[in-house]
Amino acid sequence: MLxxxxxxxxxxxxxxxxxxxxxxxxxxxxxxTYGQFGLKNENPxxxxxxxxxxxxxxxxxxxxxxxxxxxxxxxxxxxxxxPITKKVIGSRMGKGKGKPSNxxxxxxxxxxxxxxxxxxxxxxxxxxxxxxHKLPGxxxxxxxxxxxxxxISFKKxxxxxxxxx
Numbered sequence: 001m002l003x004x005x006x007x008x009x010x011x012x013x014x015x016x017x018x019x020x021x022x023x024x025x026x027x028x029x030x031x032x033t034y035g036q037f038g039l040k041n042e043n044p045x046x047x048x049x050x051x052x053x054x055x056x057x058x059x060x061x062x063x064x065x066x067x068x069x070x071x072x073x074x075x076x077x078x079x080x081x082x083p084i085t086k087k088v089i090g091s092r093m094g095k096g097k098g099k100p101s102n103x104x105x106x107x108x109x110x111x112x113x114x115x116x117x118x119x120x121x122x123x124x125x126x127x128x129x130x131x132x133h134k135l136p137g138x139x140x141x142x143x144x145x146x147x148x149x150x151x152i153s154f155k156k157x158x159x160x161x162x163x164x165x
Contacts, residue, residue: 002050002051005080031112034117035074035117036117037115039114039115040139042110043107047107052135053079055134060114074114079105080104080105081103086099086101121143
C-alpha cells in the first residue's frame, strides 16, 4: 500500500509558496538529528511522490535492517501529505480543479530526509548511492564524522518539469 494520510481536512490544497521566498524558516531538518549518516537534498522545491518514497522505504528496510546483530537504525523523515490533483484525460477546460490522483512530500533544499545509525561508512555510502539511482536531481551524503566519509555529491540530469514543483 502506498503512503498517504488517513484523513485530511480538505480534499484539494492550494499551491504553496516556494521555500526560497520564505527563507530558512521552514528548513528545520538541515542537521543530523538521529543518525550518523544522512542524505541531503540539494534540489530547490523538490517533490517526492509517494510511489518513489515507498520504493525507497522498502529497499532500505530490506538492506539496512538485514542483520539485527549490529542494531542498525533507519529514519525516513518525509511523509507525503500534499495532494496532487489531475484532471481526467479528454475533459474540457474549466469546471474546477481535478480530483486528487497522487500524494507527495515537499522536501526543501538543504534538508536531510534519510538517516542511518550503526552502519559502516562504506556501506552507508553504498545504500545512499542505491537510493539516489531511484531519484531525480542532486543529493549529498552527510556524516556526523567528516573524517570517516568524504562528502559525496550525486547528480542526475532529468527533465526539469517531471518531478519538480
